[in-house]
Amino acid sequence: MSTLTRPPAVATDAPARRTSPRRAGKRGAYKGLLFMLPFLIGFLATYVLPIAYAFGQSLHEKKSSGIGFGPTKVVFTGFANFSAILSDDTFWASVLRTLLFGGVQIVVMLGISLLLALLLDGVAARAVRFFRAGLLVPYVIPGVVATLIWLFLYSPTASPILDVADRAGAHFTFFGGLNTYLSLGNLLTWQGIGFNMILISASLQALPRELYEAARLDGAKEWRIAWSIKVPNITGILVLTGMFSLIGRLQLFAEPLFLRYVAPESISTNFTPMLEIFDRAFKTGDYQYAAAESLVLAVVTGILAFVFYRVTNRKMS
DSSP, X not given: OOOOOOXXXXXXXXXXXXXXXXXXXXXXXXXXXXXXXXXXXXXXXXXXXXXXXXXXXXXXXXXXXXXTTSOEEEEEOTTHXXXXXXXXHHHHHHHHHHHHHHHHHHHXXXXXXXHHXXXXXXXXXXXXXXXXXXXXXXXXXXXXXXXXXXXXXXXXTTOHHHHHHHHTTOOOOSOSTXXXXXXXXHHHHHHHHXXXXXXXXXXXXXXXXHHHHHHHHXXXXXXXXXXXXXXXXXXXXXXXXXXXXXXXXXXXXHHHHHHTTTOTTTSOTTSSHHHHHHHHHHTSOOHHHHHHHHHHHHHHHHHHHHHHHHHHHHHHO
């Protein structure tokens, strides 16, 4: 009987082909880039390109031919608009006015937010959820809608508050002099308390409860625990909310714009830097100068936010 012979086995102990670490790193980088691609496209389209366009516009200026009665044309003038802004008293007065106003309003708003967060920190969990939701409602309402609501309450002809005050024999107005700043500050504080309170409350919830128990065993009262333990341990979030509020005040636009329809004699077209830029661009038609103002305002806002963060962090550390 013949036996079937099998072919000799082929050696299969050859080393497997491995990807080099360098090539694997490149593949990971490409995958990461593809993952970030939607964000990068959005960032370029909504931030980089508008800033580049504004910078290009700021280097030009509208000039009329002849003695000013001829057609206007846009010509390249370099940094002439920026040098003019440095000596523009109107623009810098609006920046200073907004900073002084924000310096008072932000302190009041964050103080109330901190007080509410401290009070909620000692309330039962169910009640905390209820009060948080209620205090967050003003922040959820769009700024324009909230401004229209307060515009009705501030209106000299339709305000129910003024109607009740008149019947009680008290005659006053929400605008004019200091009242203008109080009315605007009340609106902004009403909008911002809930959001800042949520951030501060979340920081308080993250603190270890053992600190409170140890302080109570040492005989510390609740107000002492709040002042000596809670507040010093949440300075980081206080600095952060203060910095965000400062940036928001320098970008203040919608609220004074709508209030101006009720009190144009109290809120001028250059009441805030954003109102000045808006008036310069869309009423005067000087888009090039307005673009330069917006870039200067962005740089000033960034510098002030950085200085505020560094100074407050150094004092609280």
